[in-house]
Amino acid sequence: MDDQLFEKRLSNLKQSYEKLPVQTSADHIMDRIKLEKQKNNPFFKAKTLYAASFAGVVLIAGLLGAQLLQQNNEGNGGTGEQPPAVQVPPSAEEIEAKRSELDLLFKERLAAFKEEIQMPDAELYPFIQEAEDAVREFKSRNSYQSIQELDNYFKTVKLTVEQNVSSPAAQLAALRAKAEEGEEVRDSEIISLLEKQRMMEEYFFEKWLTVSSTLQYTDVNAFAEQLNQEGSGHPEAGPVVEEIRNSGYRFYHEGEGMINFQPDLELLENELDPSPQMKKYFETENQAQVAMDAALAVPVNELAERTVSLEEFILQNPNFKYREKLKERYEFWLTVLLKGLNNTMAVDEQLRLKEEWKSAFEQLMKDYPNRETTSAVTAYYEFLKAQNFTFKSQEEYWQYKVNVPQSLKPDVSFFRGREIQLLPVSSSIQTAYQAYTGGDSAALNELQPADVLRLYLYTVVTGDADTAYDLIAKDESAPSEEEFKADLEEKAKQYSVLSANTVKLNETYSDDGSTAVFELILKDGSSREMTVKVNASDYTSKVVYN
Numbered sequence: 176m177d178d179q180l181f182e183k184r185l186s187n188l189k190q191s192y193e194k195l196p197v198q199t200s201a202d203h204i205m206d207r208i209k210l211e212k213q214k215n216n217p218f219f220k221a222k223t224l225y226a227a228s229f230a231g232v233v234l235i236a237g238l239l240g241a242q243l244l245q246q247n248n249e250g251n252g253g254t255g256e257q258p259p260a261v262q263v264p265p266s267a268e269e270i271e272a273k274r275s276e277l278d279l280l281f282k283e284r285l286a287a288f289k290e291e292i293q294m295p296d297a298e299l300y301p302f303i304q305e306a307e308d309a310v311r312e313f314k315s316r317n318s319y320q321s322i323q324e325l326d327n328y329f330k331t332v333k334l335t336v337e338q339n340v341s342s343p344a345a346q347l348a349a350l351r352a353k354a355e356e357g358e359e360v361r362d363s364e365i366i367s368l369l370e371k372q373r374m375m376e377e378y379f380f381e382k383w384l385t386v387s388s389t390l391q392y393t394d395v396n397a398f399a400e401q402l403n404q405e406g407s408g409h410p411e412a413g414p415v416v417e418e419i420r421n422s423g424y425r426f427y428h429e430g431e432g433m434i435n436f437q438p439d440l441e442l443l444e445n446e447l448d449p450s451p452q453m454k455k456y457f458e459t460e461n462q463a464q465v466a467m468d469a470a471l472a473v474p475v476n477e478l479a480e481r482t483v484s485l486e487e488f489i490l491q492n493p494n495f496k497y498r499e500k501l502k503e504r505y506e507f508w509l510t511v512l513l514k515g516l517n518n519t520m521a522v523d524e525q526l527r528l529k530e531e532w533k534s535a536f537e538q539l540m541k542d543y544p545n546r547e548t549t550s551a552v553t554a555y556y557e558f559l560k561a562q563n564f565t566f567k568s569q570e571e572y573w574q575y576k577v578n579v580p581q582s583l584k585p586d587v588s589f590f591r592g593r594e595i596q597l598l599p600v601s602s603s604i605q606t607a608y609q610a611y612t613g614g615d616s617a618a619l620n621e622l623q624p625a626d627v628l629r630l631y632l633y634t635v636v637t638g639d640a641d642t643a644y645d646l647i648a649k650d651e652s653a654p655s656e657e658e659f660k661a662d663l664e665e666k667a668k669q670y671s672v673l674s675a676n677t678v679k680l681n682e683t684y685s686d687d688g689s690t691a692v693f694e695l696i697l698k699d700g701s702s703r704e705m706t707v708k709v710n711a712s713d714y715t716s717k718v719v720y721n
Contacts, residue, residue, distance in 0.1 A: 470518035502585035547580035586700035592681030648717035
């Protein structure tokens with residue numbers, strides 16, 4: 176018991192003693208007279224001394240017990256449990272020590288990450304910014320109720336830094352080591368790796384693109400599997416293949432004889448032992464490729480089964496991280512299920528529904544009568560049945576709108592643009608930028624309008640005001656250079672948030688190619704438009720300021 180708590184209880188004991196009733200009745204006075212007459216009796220003296228001592232102990236113990244019981248009841252709702260230990264807030268020095276430790280950890284890991292991937296502006300990746308924000312928020316807090324609260328918060332932020340500020344290869348190695356030691360690998364940790372792999376895909380793809388043309392093969396599927404199992408002995412391609420495999424990707428035949436790579440979900444499932452929910456997601460991802468070379472790559476009845484299964488997973492897992500992406504896939508699959516693809520249309524040359532499609536629809540309606548997918552298929556089936564399962568024209572066929580059930584409709588349509596990671600910029604854009612700032616005025620001429628837009632965002636966020644101003648169109652919307660530079664810091668904040676939240680880019684070009692309108696589609700389905708003007712004489716691009 177600490178001194179403060181002991182003194183409080185002693186004070187309460189004193190107050191309780193002072194509240195004992197004072198007896199003043201006549202009987203009590205007579206008792207006191209009789210007692211005085213007996214004091215000369217030696218036996219009485221001894222007996223009274225013993226009794227008084229015992230009574231005092233009982234009285235004090237009783238009062239202490241009553242006080243402790245009262246405090247226990249007040250402190251824990253009458254459960255009788257011991258009161259919690261007094262919480263001691265950490266000192267300012269202890270808080271500052273934790274701040275310094277996290278700050279140093281972030282800087283050291285960021286330096287190691289940038290050294291490993293050789294990217295000067297790696298801190299622009301959203302997963303790095305997330306860790307930096309976590310450290311900044313920790314450093315801004317000045318008080319805690321207890322040392323335990325400080326330690327818990329510190330450990331949470333430290334884990335975020337260690338997880339986020341690392342390459343995919345380092346993060347995968349850490350998760351493998353954790354699994355080998357018998358520790359549970361949480362789904363959130365696996366998802367963190369998958370997100371990092373997605374955001375860094377462009378980085379690895381540019382490396383792969385530079386060496387893939389040097390590789391020779393005849394059987395594309397067999398060669399892709401060889402890369403997965405054995406790597407490559409080619410002096411240039413070998414190290415790149417090894418880096419990609421160590422980062423948790425696997426190679427596969429993308430179509431038209433091309434080899435690409437994607438996250439190796441089989442590796443993650445076998446080595447990290449994810450939850451049943453995550454395993455089901457992996458199964459869905461492994462079935463994702465239903466088309467190749469604009470043709471259906473699986474039988475239509477199998478596509479119908481996959482679509483129903485995907486519906487079931489989406490509806491049964493309302494809080495799953497990748498639910499929106501799965502809804503996009505569902506929209507694509509349902510569209511292909513109903514109408515086919517350019518090289519595998521659902522109708523024949525007479526625009527009549529092919530028999531295998533008709534049979535697949537009828538089987539689906541029989542096996543799954545109460546599914547959302549079945550409702551969409553039934554509406555399509557009844558529409559065609561009313562006109563002898565034949566479209567009246569090509570225009571009617573192509574314009575038939577597939578109505579995705581509301582519960583499965585994505586915030587951002589699958590058909591609404593292409594996925595993009597705005598920042599950091601690709602190595603090809605970075606190379607052109609360095610040449611341009613080094614004095615080569617024509618270095619940006621080969622960049623596509625979308626690349627120029629990304630470079631503009633990059634120069635604003637990194638504070639290169641001169642180049643950023645060079646990249647805007649000097650039309651009626653353009654501010655003066657002084658006004659532009661005065662607004663640069665606020666624009667940098669806006670563009671940093673815009674980059675972190677942009678998931679797709681939708682491009683629309685004017686008929687003469689002089690204007691490109693880019694719709695930056697955000698995670699919540701909202702969007703922001705930015706315009707780039709293209710000079711027809713030299714194809715240089717300038718961003719319209721807004």
